[in-house]
Amino acid sequence: NAGVTQTPKFQVLKTGQSMTLQCAQDMNHEYMSWYRQDPGMGLRLIHYSVGAGITDQGEVPNGYNVSRSTTEDFPLRLLSAAPSQTSVYFCASSAKGGTEAFFGQGTRLTVV
Amino acid sequence: EDQVTQSPEALRLQEGESSSLNCSYTVSGLRGLFWYRQDPGKGPEFLFTLYSAGEEKEKERLKATLTKKESFLHITAPKPEDSATYLCAVQQGGKLIFGQGTELSVKP
Numbered sequence: 001n002a003g004v005t006q007t008p009k010f011q012v013l014k015t016g017q018s019m020t021l022q023c024a025q026d027m028n029h030e031y032m033s034w035y036r037q038d039p040g041m042g043l044r045l046i047h048y049s050v051g052a053g054i055t056d057q058g059e060v061p062n063g064y065n066v067s068r069s070t071t072e073d074f075p076l077r078l079l080s081a082a083p084s085q086t087s088v089y090f091c092a093s094s095a096k097g098g099t100e101a102f103f104g105q106g107t108r109l110t111v112v
Numbered sequence: 113e114d115q116v117t118q119s120p121e122a123l124r125l126q127e128g129e130s131s132s133l134n135c136s137y138t139v140s141g142l143r144g145l146f147w148y149r150q151d152p153g154k155g156p157e158f159l160f161t162l163y164s165a166g167e168e169k170e171k172e173r174l175k176a177t178l179t180k181k182e183s184f185l186h187i188t189a190p191k192p193e194d195s196a197t198y199l200c201a202v203q204q205g206g207k208l209i210f211g212q213g214t215e216l217s218v219k220p
Contacts, residue, residue: 003217005212033207033208041212042210042212043156043199043201092155093207097143097144097206099144100158101156101158103157104155105155106153106154
């Protein structure tokens with residue numbers, strides 16, 4: 001089982017560039033989320049989705065867009081990268097609220 | 113405001129020295145409290161879910177407990193392979209809210 005797959009694993013961007021972080025899950029989970037992890041800050045929620053066509057903002061949504069057109073995929077778009085977006089990004093999925101979340105291996109993003 | 117606070121931030125133990133990690137939370141409509149383990153360079157890995165005060169769960173040297181305001185992760189006779197960051201999270205609606213984690217180091 002693949003579980004939650006994130007691509008790419010590493011990325012370097014220049015300030016102002018845009019890109020999409022990909023996340024796919026093969027467990028038919030309804031809930032999917034994006035987090036960023038910075039030293040000393042723990043995991044902070046960027047955006048989340050409770051089903052196809054439904055998305056909502058988390059704690060730190062500014063500078064990021066998401067869409068959920070299928071159950072399997074939940075891409076995260078950086079519209080105009082800034083150095084403050086240098087971080088490790090994790091995607092997670094769960095069957096529903098109150099059940100365990102499965103995480104991808106992360107994308108390490110550096111914005112120069 | 114929904115909030116999760118973990119303590120201590122870092123814990124250094126000798127092999128065999130038991131201890132506890134704390135997770136205190138304030139959240140309306142708790143739908144579950146979760147413990148995860150995270151190794152360097154990897155995504156968090158699920159350990160336990162607790163749903164109601166008084167509930168306890170065990171796995172090898174780890175035991176998680178829950179009260180109305182906090183959860184404890186007890187580590188009995190830890191081994192070096194237990195070294196990792198332990199994360200606590202609460203489910204509120206469609207969101208998981210994480211604490212900042214406790215970095216555990218177990219020396220042989």
